[in-house]
Amino acid sequence: MSDLARRPLGKSNVRVTSLGLGTVPISGFNADVSYDEFEQTILSGYAAGIRYFDCAPMYGFGKSEHFLGHALRVNKLRDDVVVSTKVGRVLKPASRTKKLDSVYGIEWIDPLPFLDTYDYTYDGIMRSFEDSQQRLGLDYIDVLLVHDVGRAWHGDRSEFYWDQLRASGYKALDELRSTGCVSAIGLGVNETDSVVGVSREFPIECALVAGRYTLLNHEPLHSAFDELLSRSVSIIAGGIFNSGILASGTSGATATYDYGKVPAAVLDRVKSIEAVCEEYRVSLPAAAMQFVYAHPAVATLVMGAKSSAEVDQNVAAINERIPPAFWNALQSADLLPATAPLPAEA
Amino acid sequence: MTVLEKRKIGNTGVELTSLGLGTSPLGGCGVRVPFTDFEAVVMKAYELGVRYFDTAPLYGLGKSEHSLGHVLRVNGIIEDVVISTKAGRILKPASRSKRAESLYGINWIDPLPYVDEYDYTYDGIMRSFEDSQQRMGVDGVDILYLHDVSGVWHRDSYDLYLSQLRQSGYRACDELRSSGAVKAIGLGVNETASVLQVAAEFNLDCSLVAGRYTLLNHQPLEDFFPEAQRRGIAIIAGGVYNSGVLAEGSKGAAAVRTYDYQTASPEILKRVEALEAVCGEFGISLATAATQFVYSHPAVTAVVQGALSTAHVEANVKAISEKIPPGFWSVLKAKGLIPEAAPIMAPAA
Numbered sequence: 001m002s003d004l005a006r007r008p009l010g011k012s013n014v015r016v017t018s019l020g021l022g023t024v025p026i027s028g029f030n031a032d033v034s035y036d037e038f039e040q041t042i043l044s045g046y047a048a049g050i051r052y053f054d055c056a057p058m059y060g061f062g063k064s065e066h067f068l069g070h071a072l073r074v075n076k077l078r079d080d081v082v083v084s085t086k087v088g089r090v091l092k093p094a095s096r097t098k099k100l101d102s103v104y105g106i107e108w109i110d111p112l113p114f115l116d117t118y119d120y121t122y123d124g125i126m127r128s129f130e131d132s133q134q135r136l137g138l139d140y141i142d143v144l145l146v147h148d149v150g151r152a153w154h155g156d157r158s159e160f161y162w163d164q165l166r167a168s169g170y171k172a173l174d175e176l177r178s179t180g181c182v183s184a185i186g187l188g189v190n191e192t193d194s195v196v197g198v199s200r201e202f203p204i205e206c207a208l209v210a211g212r213y214t215l216l217n218h219e220p221l222h223s224a225f226d227e228l229l230s231r232s233v234s235i236i237a238g239g240i241f242n243s244g245i246l247a248s249g250t251s252g253a254t255a256t257y258d259y260g261k262v263p264a265a266v267l268d269r270v271k272s273i274e275a276v277c278e279e280y281r282v283s284l285p286a287a288a289m290q291f292v293y294a295h296p297a298v299a300t301l302v303m304g305a306k307s308s309a310e311v312d313q314n315v316a317a318i319n320e321r322i323p324p325a326f327w328n329a330l331q332s333a334d335l336l337p338a339t340a341p342l343p344a345e346a
Numbered sequence: 347m348t349v350l351e352k353r354k355i356g357n358t359g360v361e362l363t364s365l366g367l368g369t370s371p372l373g374g375c376g377v378r379v380p381f382t383d384f385e386a387v388v389m390k391a392y393e394l395g396v397r398y399f400d401t402a403p404l405y406g407l408g409k410s411e412h413s414l415g416h417v418l419r420v421n422g423i424i425e426d427v428v429i430s431t432k433a434g435r436i437l438k439p440a441s442r443s444k445r446a447e448s449l450y451g452i453n454w455i456d457p458l459p460y461v462d463e464y465d466y467t468y469d470g471i472m473r474s475f476e477d478s479q480q481r482m483g484v485d486g487v488d489i490l491y492l493h494d495v496s497g498v499w500h501r502d503s504y505d506l507y508l509s510q511l512r513q514s515g516y517r518a519c520d521e522l523r524s525s526g527a528v529k530a531i532g533l534g535v536n537e538t539a540s541v542l543q544v545a546a547e548f549n550l551d552c553s554l555v556a557g558r559y560t561l562l563n564h565q566p567l568e569d570f571f572p573e574a575q576r577r578g579i580a581i582i583a584g585g586v587y588n589s590g591v592l593a594e595g596s597k598g599a600a601a602v603r604t605y606d607y608q609t610a611s612p613e614i615l616k617r618v619e620a621l622e623a624v625c626g627e628f629g630i631s632l633a634t635a636a637t638q639f640v641y642s643h644p645a646v647t648a649v650v651q652g653a654l655s656t657a658h659v660e661a662n663v664k665a666i667s668e669k670i671p672p673g674f675w676s677v678l679k680a681k682g683l684i685p686e687a688a689p690i691m692a693p694a695a
Binding site: 036066069074091137181 | 380409412413415416420437440441442458459477479480481483484485486526527
């Protein structure tokens with residue numbers, strides 16, 4: 001077992017391993033996944049040293065929570081791991097609920113018989129949290145993330161949900177934290193704007209941000225990460241392969257960039273990075289992961305996996321030895337901004 | 347696979363196999379039950395033809411529901427079975443709640459980290475039901491029993507809980523039934539008096555009643571069964587062994603041959619011996635006689651039995667399906683061991 005580094009989430013007492021396991025791919029996201037495969041993936045993660053697991057009511061409409069709770073309980077791992085789940089969606093029985101129009105229109109394969117409804121009010125957040133407790137079968141949940149708040153997901157409806165959060169939702173989060181039901185509060189989003197916005201209004205410890213800081217996207221360096229660092233908001237980095245291209249490389253048949261076709265400019269950029277990787281004998285996924293983890297604002301990388309093999313690949317990549325000269329070469333070639341913090345030698 | 351007989355609950359559309367599996371023991375009632383045992387018992391019951399499973403928030407404080415939902419789902423049989431659960435207790439995180447005082451003070455081993463809180467109001471019943479949906483991962487349930495609405499259980503607080511039901515609880519039951527979230531409503535209790543009391547106020551489809559009609563206790567013949575039949579309330583019978591003595595027999599260890607969870611009196615043991623003698627004469631087991639005596643009453647729709655092992659399940663299935671030779675019941679009646687008035691319905695061919 002590798003001993004993964006740990007960092008705290010903001011000023012909370014929650015410490016997360018450098019790698020966390022995300023449960024989207026094992027909750028029926030475009031693929032039918034059996035419980036046995038789910039459990040195997042979780043146990044492989046644990047065996048490899050991962051002590052942080054992320055789920056959400058939305059993933060498989062409750063299935064990721066139900067399965068994760070069961071797997072942690074029967075394998076007696078609960079007290080040994082950090083669990084995060086999300087709030088903002090309340091699950092209702094499918095036969096008596098209207099289906100939401102969501103931006104991404106995810107079709108979960110073989111989900112629990114529920115549908116999601118958005119609710120960021122006090123009552124909605126409390127209910128979402130308490131339902132998660134029942135699905136997980138847990139007394140407390142370490143980290144609670146407000147799911148998909150902001151313009152990136154809600155578009156024109158984002159103000160409406162902001163108002164719910166401001167009018168009463170923050171109060172629910174505050175109570176959950178101060179009573180010890182959860183140890184850290186944050187956001188779970190695909191943008192940095194909403195994280196910065198919320199952190200100015202309400203104290204949060206962390207934010208799970210998908211695909212915003214990667215080898216290919218350095219936008220948070222401009223100001224977001226500095227501000228979040230100053231507010232002690234830790235980043236839980238998701239989507240660090242930009243949905244595929246940084247894992248598969250340019251030769252990958254199904255490479256995607258942020259869930260879409262890879263733009264030509266991005267493809268050229270990845271080819272240039274690959275050339276440097278080749279020169280220094282560094283794998284592209286290892287470079288992508290260690291680059292993100294090098295930023296002091298980042299506490300952990302949350303990565304999904306569909307199998308034990310994928311878990312093992314990720315763990316190998318975070319532990320891969322990368323010569324410092326590699327990073328300097330990327331910077332000299334203008335593939336990384338001069339302001340990007342680089343990994344120190346292990 | 348055994349093909350178990352099925353009977354309907356009135357016109358609710360719910361049909362129960364003669365034998366249902368109760369999951370209170372599997373919830374860890376005084377003994378540790380690993381999940382693998384839970385799964386093995388449920389799957390053995392299914393394999394042997396059982397298509398009715400009973401659970402409750404109380405059993406393992408949510409664990410029975412969570413595990414049952416999981417087992418039925420991952421084995422792909424959840425659409426193929428009838429599920430009942432119960433309402434009247436809300437489960438709260440143990441670290442921030444005070445434990446409800448219950449009469450029996452059940453020691454759940456390795457439960458979910460919750461404690462139970464009684465609530466028979468509209469909100470309480472709705473919340474209990476909706477929490478059960480989330481714990482099991484189901485869209486609805488077939489039968490919802492109001493759990494322990496009973497003077498025997500609640501004693502001095504019975505009136506309080508009855509008034510919660512009257513003021514708003516019944517309305518929640520009504521809504522759940524009329525919306526189709528549940529198909530049948532009943533009580534899940536250890537007595538008959540409260541079933542009659544509630545039935546006079548609210549339209550019940552059925553009730554799960556434990557230990558009231560058995561080879562040793564025939565009292566429901568007089569008032570309860572006729573009234574239940576008149577009102578069309580299907581009885582699901584639990585505790586047909588009176589907690590042990592009718593399964594273990596008179597020679598069983600004193601700790602397990604109990605009568606309604608107490609030491610069996612010499613008088614009871616004498617009757618059990620007399621029953622055993624007739625069983626021996628006809629070459630059937632006492633458990634078979636005990637199970638089928640109850641199921642033979644036309645007011646009874648199904649018998650629910652708990653089990654802790656696959657061997658238990660096999661024994662229970664044998665007890666409901668073993669053929670009883672003609673003449674057995676007449677001998678019991680001739681010897682005065684069961685009342686002349688006890689109806690013995692012929693099993694469906």
